[in-house]
Amino acid sequence: MAKGIRDKVAILGMGCSKFGERWDMNAEDLMVEAYVEALGDAGIETKQIDAAWLGTAIEEQHVGKSAVPLAVALRLPYIPVTRVENFCATGTEAFRGAVYAVASGAADIALALGVEKLKDTGYGGLPQRGRGTLPNMTWPNASAPGYFAQLAAAYRAKHGSAPEDLKRAMAHVSVKSHDNGGRNAKAHLRNKITIDTVLNSPMIAEPLGLYDCCGVSDGAACAIVTTPEIARSLGKRDLVSVKALQVSVSNGTEAQHNSWDGSYFATTRIAATRAYQEAGIAKPREEISLIEVHDCFSVTELVTMEDLHISAEGRAIHDILDGFYDADGTIPCQIDGGLKCFGHPIGASGLRMIYEMYLQMQGRAGERQRKDMPRLGLTHNLGGFPHQNVCSISIVGRYEG
Template identity: 50%
Template structure:
């Protein structure tokens, strides 16, 4: 059974996104102001027109005061949320539900992270006390386990899986090189990617997403009011979220070739949106390519490739900019960067550009009669994660 959903009940009417990267020159407040200001301008509203705010951040602030003080809000409700790497998506999900419920007319979802100032090379924050059964490996080490497991299960040569991983990184750097907001804006030859310094297992440096600073924001209103703000709103077709039981590290049946949370959340999202064949009906997808083998597995969990065929489909160019289903046309986490609180909203920003025909010519996707965009975030690790899937469209109904 899927969620009841809120299909076509709310719409995005304005968005803003900063450049991601090592933004030493900006504070967290500066980035919030930049993203929010761009969203206000995009929707043609003033900050006082927004009734309530949802702020997503993992470690750059501890309450809604982070946003209210940065924007100098006039005693508006600000809710701070966190859900691992799906934090930005969680802010969006909650803002959409608030408007759909009738509680507010206009809401903003905004996410920010200032990772480079934390002093850590990866995620911020310490793990809470546990019973000791959870994984103790680094994030690259945990996700590196996907590649050999996939090769073994589907009888694919490990070298062929590595070549597909390299192609994922090449594709996403190719796309990011055409994105002025991306952290890494240069193409990287496949040979260099394949021979890069090892990090964990079959993962090299170029198989890992960027650690960055950034912010992104969206303004949400009721669908029937959308055209008061813009001629080209995006309508929310589906919002799906799944949190797993977290048993992967101690479950002898878990084989590291799938994220069941992604399977469940995507199935729910497709039911809400009325999508029966995602590979044929989606114009584009933004997925959580935290590591290159993650993207390969996601192609199958999201229903874009049949089981055991994601490597072949990737090598055949199915998910390239000019492929049948472009994946991460903005460069993804790999090239755009991954400031935790902003990533989910950054994915929606790319849907905003592509579905409205505003993406730069160098990476603009041909419509081909398809008008849906998908975003996917996961947070956690293989076998113990949360997963979010949204579907948005340029037309209501």
């Protein structure tokens, strides 16, 4: 395996817009909102940025194609700007582009910005869109919850879990995220709910009810990265550095080969193993202090706990119900509210997760700040569907070089 990028790149500044139904904002306005915060945090000027990456997934709903919208919105000075899209891993892919540019020496300071404007469709849920000429002819007329809901059927069949036990653990996931979102002024959903709220909510896609599904939000998030040396030369202390960045992409095995049983994410397991290796982590359950995972649906978060090798296989239900992942638990998961309540502007989500890690590791997370300042944090995105997806994992931590 390659040496990896551990500690080669540090975060110079970050910003995140408020997520939610931003009826008064264009995507460009959201970009500027996140960027102004990041620029101020980094303490630099626009002209110091050498290269930029724009991450956005459903561009046909807002800015259209290419990297031009970012360059125009921020008036970037004719630098290389690249637009990336990789389903829900889009934000982390933008981050990866910027981090790799710095690690390679091609750029001293690079920008990653993710944005999505999802609320201009006229209806709730994600926008309907084509999937390609041939998939349109052969794929089911499915929705995102319908694809992810199937994890539950396969998980129950594999582990013999009672439907009500699984549903209760899924409900706990959502209740926990609403509790956390209530302590986050930038979160889309800030109301507290109970287990019964989740269990009694209208069915969306069996067995996922309304409260098993994350918010569909507008928002943007932004990171400015550089080398630890440059960061220090700019007067930065308490650096947060990148320990690992891994992406694993389905190659059709899950969709077409009977070796996959439908109850887990093959990509997440592989990306997690590689990320721990790159970061030098031997025992994730003991070494990781904080995680932000892709809780697009409660059941996704549940099985992801196992795929990240933190809960043992078949034990996620128990860890969740025991409060292991609660804000005051051993490894808090979605301490900022997660996709569920912070919201899910697709292109921004990966960067939003890293933003939370960055705040927590600098003691700047306000009323949701962990008492023991986290040392190592993992973020995880899962784009596509359980049977065919893109998984990205990043590990960031305090720089001790």
